[in-house]
Amino acid sequence: MNQYFDLDRRQNVSYLNDASSTSGYSSANSPTSTSMSPAHSPESTTLQNEFANLALPPVENSPQFMNLPYHQQPSQLMPNGNIPNASFGNMYMDHQYYTSAPPPAATVQQTALNFQHPQPGSGMKNEFPAVLQIAEQPVEKFRFRYKSEMHGTHGSLNGANSKRTPKTFPEVMLLNYTGPAVIRCSLFQTNLDSPHSHQLVVRKDERDVCDPHDLHVSQERGYVAQFINMGIIHTAKKYIFDELLKKKQDRLVFQMNRRELSTKQIQELHQETEREAKDMNLNQVRLCFEAFKIGENNTWTQIAAPVFSNPINNRKSAQTGELRIVRLSKPTGSVTGNDELILLVEKVSKKNIKVRFFEENEDGEIVWEAFAKFRESDVHHQYAIVCQTPAYRDKDVDHEVNVSIELIRPSDDERSFPPLGFRYKPRDAIVSRKRRRTCSTATTNSSGSSGTGSANNSMELPITLAQVQPMAISHHDQTISQEFGKESHLEELINSVQFRKLIETDSEELEKMCDPVLGMLVQDGFGKSEIIASTAAALEPTSKCLDAIFRAFETARHSPQVSESARKYVEELFTNHALKNDNHDTLLHEVISQKQDNLKLAFKTLQVLNFFGLRDLASTSINADGDSGLHIACQQDRPHYIRPLLKLGCNPNQQNHANDTALHVAVKEERMSCIDSFLNGVPPVKLDLTLKNDDGLSPLHMAIRQNKYDIAKKLINHDRSAISVANTTDGNNALHMAVLEQSVELLVLILDAQNSTLTDILQARNAAGYTPLELARCKANGRVVQLLEKVYPDRGETTMTWIPFKVKEEIDSSSDDSSDTGGLEMKTEEDVVIKTENDDDIDTTPQMETANARNLKILLNNKTRFDKLAAQLNQQDIWRQLAKKTEMEKFVFLWSSAEGMLDYLYHKSSRAEFESFAQALHEQLGVLT
């Protein structure tokens, strides 16, 4: 006899064999209950009446076992004076279990109910004549309760179609059979044909009776068995093995007709149980239904193949419970995506959750889907997700789009329901374009009336421009420069791509055009035809206004004495016009953002303003959004206006109402040419790359968050100090943010810049107090951490607040005795040693360039030779093998071909990387000689 501690009764209880209850919720204290299921708890004498485990009648200590068919010992042997099973016949009628009215004929009923087909194996010859079919599945989700929670009533396991009224319960039907039978229900695992360690209990007189549960059916009562009032007890982890073993053992004993198990069998059972217990799904179970007939001598014979219910999921678990979005931080976002969105959710598992955005058409078909971006660490305590919205499928839509958001749990493809609405808002660029198009039709009409529309095409470029262009353009296109002098081609020229390219980049002469020197202006300006033409356009506010201004210009130019009054007039026109516009766009905003870009008109406007000394008017004019002309140019991707505007005095650091500078806008919209226009050359006012918008981000921060290497590179090249700016939302600097992006490319870029900066971004702490390395350790992958650890002079240890296990072990094992107080100093010394030994990545001392490296550099510098080498290295992936042998090894995963790698080598590699690769290349191919 053994003993165990009964948790219910807080005392030791004796029992016969190890397989007896250890769970604490079945009090198997009867000496004779050896292989009984907990249903046979003593003290529940009356229970036997209702929940007798017919399958496992208690037996004498040395029972007589027989071979199949299963054998039932005389019920008189039941312990504790139980009522013999003669009473089973009507027990379900008397109590909570009942049987439905007998079906007219089992086979007829079949069609009326939602049947499942018998289990697998139906492919094989079914040895059983009778068939079990599930008439009502159990509910899909149900809260599993721990033993300690099983007080009072807690709702029963209902049928899948249960309503408040009528309620349904799991139900099976026995077909193709006549005569009395027993239908058994027990709890099984879902991915294994083996019992589950959880308990399927029925509440009876303050007591939970465990599975299996048996119901009698017969001709008279019908062949439908309904299992009412069941609950599922979640076995605590520590008891899982014991419970599972007990169940398996009980089952085996039953199958073997209660023959005593051999030592070997017990051993095998142990092993098997150990295996199963290890990865049993604790949040999912299914019901197993079996049917038996009880023959003479209580011989139990299986009469139908077992069937299994659909899985029942634990409602309270994050792995199987319901998914629900409780709240969104905001209901809208930009079509460009990357907006921060916070979802409050019901319990989710960070390793097993996705946020899906999708759009349906009128027919309910999915026309678009995308997933929000977030990391495991962005899931806050199972109840909130901080993510970045995905970009909408069409970034150029001009209206708001309603989409839906839902949570998805990949493991079981569960979705949250109902989906929440989310509205994508079109980009500013599109909105303002649309607004301008509808509220003022300056665009084509205006140009038509003032330019090409006039008979003699009197509108011309400034003379200086005409002189400058041939030279400048010739670089790009010989023909155009030749054609330039001919007036008829002027229109063509000015609208040509080459011309735009030219003014987009740099042309000092062109910029002079905007200088307030009269000589720079249009020589013959507007002819009379212009005025005539303008009457036709009188209905158009913008073109009318422009025409008036141009006319004033014309007059003033020829008669300087009226200049002053003309100036005032123009100023008034300009200001009033803006006020009339919905969003206070000025003429300047309008000409820059015309749908059909009209350079001539735009420049002319600039010149006229310039002429009247109204530079300030132009350079300081902002619309209702606080956007300057520069903002608009970036928004609308009109890079060629940027330099002229700057020259005119527009402040590049001007921030709009969202605190975006024009550069912010350019980065957000990824306007590469605009960015270039800003960064190349020297604007009159120094660009301030540290300005932060309302999201707390500088342009560089935005580029990093959008994972735009090219943009980040341009910005950093323009001003390295930008990398040390901390954003104001979480205090992260560029390196922190690159860590979060987990982009090796960006990291390398920033670290390279760091080498030549005084500010130490490595030690900078964000709002949470982390340095980039520390941040990497808790948020990024190993590769990122490794990369960073290499560049930290002290390997980041001295400033660590938290050291993950792996690293800690290294430290512990490498430092021999570091005591509590002396640890830091010890380590520092040690690091100095390490640094001199193997810090080959950072070249602090200038070295002579090797011949190989020099040759390789020359080679890469030549486009043709670069391509040739790339092609050569691409054969059989030589480049990859080669790179793996060198300092480049750690980056190989970055590239798919030699071009990418060579590009890195040429533009971004460290000296060590370059040298080692040059060396390897030389050895391998000899190409460098």
Next chain:
DNA sequence: CGGGAAAACTA
């Protein structure tokens, strides 16, 4: 009942 949360446990 279902929901919420404290306490206990674990890596």
Next chain:
DNA sequence: TTAGTTTTCCC
């Protein structure tokens, strides 16, 4: 230690 889970407790 901390942070994440599991189990118990409570309303």
